[in-house]
Amino acid sequence: MTARRFLGWPAVRQIASGDWLGRGPAVTSARTESLKPRTTTADRVVQSICPYCAVGCGQRVYVKDEKVVQIEGDPDSPISRGRLCPKGSASEQLVNAPGRQTEVLYRAPRATDWQRLDLDTAVDMIADRFIAARRHDWQQTDEQGHLLRRTMKVASLGGATLDNEENYLIKKLFTAAGAVQVENQARI
Known part of the structure; x- marks a missing residue:
């Protein structure tokens, strides 16, 4: 094993850099450093309400090029104070799901096919x-x-x-x- 590869191990980097808990640069890869949150690329932020239950948790909807890129809890909401349940956290998937119906479909009585209206x-x-x-x-x-x-x-x-x-x-x-x-x- 080459010395260079051995020094690339996270545990060795932790000891060498003094990052004993492994929460700093010792465990950060070049790929991790290149990642940017989807919220920083958004054109605008829209306030909304979670659609799943009657609690009414506040959401921040991040939009880029008129497409929703991320949905997070709204810390200004007096109801949820920035927190969302697992279903509310997955709201972005509801909006951007490839199988989501965006048209009205109608099936006439005794018909076998749907028609768009x-x-x-x-x-x-x-x-x-x-x-x-x-x-x-x-x-x-x-x-x-x-x-x-x-x-x-x-x-x-x-x-x-x-x-x-x-x-x-x-x-x-x-x-x-x-x-x-x-x-x-x-x-x-």
Whole structure:
């Protein structure tokens, strides 16, 4: 074994440099020194909220060339104080996953293939079906003449990724539409 290669060992470099704990230049390779954090290459930083649960942890989203390059906890957030759970820490993978759906897909009844729809068409289809289901099964009164003003054909299941304000507005919308079954994933 050559002396040069032997001196390149991290343990030998630790002893020779006095870096007894192995946390300094003794264990730093040329490749490690050349690495730069993705956050330093970002064009801008955008504040956001983690999409996974109803806690609402703050995130800093680092963007370069209109593409998300890194997501980290926001130390200015009073809720999470810069910390993220494992799912929140993996948010960048959610955004940049190669299999992520970015278009609305629709499969007609008894069809075997999916077709792409623009967002406006999909929202119109949902609204039309919502109104038709509500109109088809509207119950104004019961058999005794008691006022009901409800439909049992429309229901809502909210997600835990929504915050309190969003869940409140969804509850108001569906109640105003006459829906009785309004539930949230967090209670199930």
